[in-house]
Amino acid sequence: MGSLDKFSQDPREEVIQAWYMDDSDADQRLPHHKEPKEFVSLDKLSDEELKKIREERGYSYMDICEVCPEKLPNYEEKIKNFFEEHLHTDEEIRYAVAGSGYFDVRDCNEAWIRVWVKKGGMIILPAGMYHRFTLDESNYIKALRLFVGEPVWTPYNRPHDHLPARKEYLKAFLENEVGDRAVDAAA
Ligand SMILES: CSCCC(=O)/C(O)=C/O
Ligand SMILES: [Fe+2]
Secondary structure (H helix, E strand, C coil), X not given: CCCCCEECCCCCCCCEEEEEECCCCCCCCCCCECCCCCEECCCCCCHHHHHHHHHHHCCCEEEEEEECCCCCCCHHHHHHHHCCCEECCCCEEEXXXXXXXXXXXXXXXXXXXXXXXXXXXXXXXXXXCCEXXXXXXXXXXXXXXXXXXXXXXXXXXXXXXXXXHHHHHHHHHHHHHHHHHHHHHHC
């Protein structure tokens, strides 16, 4: 995933796209674009890069999660839980093998950004970052779940700001922001 810079062009046929969301309460599986659409830029990932990421980051555990009524036990309850804003104390790493879905994250002003992960797309949500997930209108995703060591999938619904993972995430985020500003100022 690349940096989250705003841009206005429609990046067609990408395996991963992201955009700012509208405020409507309509069906969560709809795209929820603003009018006009406001996209966020992301980089494409090759198979080689995926392999490199797995090796470099030590993702030793891998399984498949299929989200559809036939394959996912307690489907309705899980769908509801995935869409509650939450964080994990470890990274959430998903690679779409088939189908597609939306991972919603917030920008630094708390505005929702919808990240559309499609076949061949990968997303890594850092430990401590609030997010939520929903299927899109295709109603199906088959995702590789990667993890370092024994997986822990526990979601902590917002607010869970006292968790060390949340504090560390905010610290790393702020340090990054300060670093970016220093680079911009020096340019
Ligand atoms: C596409 S994998 C199911 C979603 C999930 O595991 C999760 O934690 C969403 O935040
Ligand atoms: Fe999650």
